[in-house]
Each structure stands twice: as structure tokens, then as C-alpha cells.
Amino acid sequence: MKKLRTIEIERLSVEQFKEAEKLPLVVVLDDVRSMYNVGSVFRTGDAFRIEAVYLCGITSTPPHTEIHKTALGAEDSVCWKYFKNALEAIDELKREGYDVYSIEQAHGSTKLQTFEPLHGRKYAVVLGNEVKGVHQEVVDASDGCLEIPQFGTKHSMNVSVTAGIIIWHFAKQLLF
Numbered sequence: 001m002k003k004l005r006t007i008e009i010e011r012l013s014v015e016q017f018k019e020a021e022k023l024p025l026v027v028v029l030d031d032v033r034s035m036y037n038v039g040s041v042f043r044t045g046d047a048f049r050i051e052a053v054y055l056c057g058i059t060s061t062p063p064h065t066e067i068h069k070t071a072l073g074a075e076d077s078v079c080w081k082y083f084k085n086a087l088e089a090i091d092e093l094k095r096e097g098y099d100v101y102s103i104e105q106a107h108g109s110t111k112l113q114t115f116e117p118l119h120g121r122k123y124a125v126v127l128g129n130e131v132k133g134v135h136q137e138v139v140d141a142s143d144g145c146l147e148i149p150q151f152g153t154k155h156s157m158n159v160s161v162t163a164g165i166i167i168w169h170f171a172k173q174l175l176f
Helices: 014-019 035-047 065-071 086-095 136-141 159-174
Strands: 023-030 050-056 079-083 098-103 122-128 144-147
Touching (some): 023 035, 023 159, 035 050, 035 159, 050 086, 079 086, 086 136
Parallel strands (some): 023 050, 023 122, 050 079, 098 144
């Protein structure tokens, strides 16, 4: 096997991306403090053509050098909106018919491997602050919580890694 060169990989232009059909998924970042995590979420969102990233609270917004460092231009292709807090974002998403799930360890959460998103539905997932997670009032306003099983000594994973796992789960169920 020979690795493909960048010019051999057929990719969409930003304009084509914006016109293309999207994975019916919005990623909501609830007070995510690391701009590198924000940029990484944009880049993964671009890879799977998600609808949008909603940036809430202290989460930084483009344009910013640190976001761009990991997004590598995905902040230009993936639509985004800023909200004063995640509750405002959830209210808008619910008005637009989205099912909203917080990604959090919670009593009664659904293990990710058992969750099957349905074709024809629109989804939003909320990822929280690197230390405190998703705010409790946001969990309360969500339709449920999805949890990625973990088997080690740590209590959580990096926000951008979590986003990648969650986005892939939706993509493999809804795109293939």
C-alpha cells in the first residue's frame, strides 16, 4: 500500500461543504475552556459534515489563533453560533425539533453502545467543561444522557476525544 498524497484525496471545497447534506447533529460546547479542544471539535465536525457547533458561555469563538491551530480551517466550513449559555442553545434546538442529549455520567444514563439514533430525527449533543462537565441545569433540560463506558482509573476523557467518539457513533449509524 502507498499512502495517498493530499492532492489525491478528493475533498469538498468550503463552498461545496456548506451546500452538502449534513449529518443531522449539532455539537454544543458548554463552557469548554480550551481553545485547542474547540478547534479539534470543529475539525472532527468537518470530517463527518455535522450541521453545526454551538459555542456557549466561556467557550471561545473563531477567529482565534489557538482554535485555528487544531481546526486547520474547519472553523470556516462548519457552521457555528454563540450563546450566552447552553440553556439558551438547548431551548433553540428543542424549538427546532432536535433531541438533545448531554454527554455525562449520570444516574439513568444510556450507555453509548446501546443508543441507536433514528433516521429522520435531528440530534444535539452537549459536551461540558473539562473539569466540571455539563452543568446540572443543562442535564435537567436534556432529553437524556449518553455515557461512554470507561474501564480505567480516570473519571473522564478529554472533551475533543469524547466528541470524536460521539460524532463517529452518530455517523456510523446515520451515514452508512
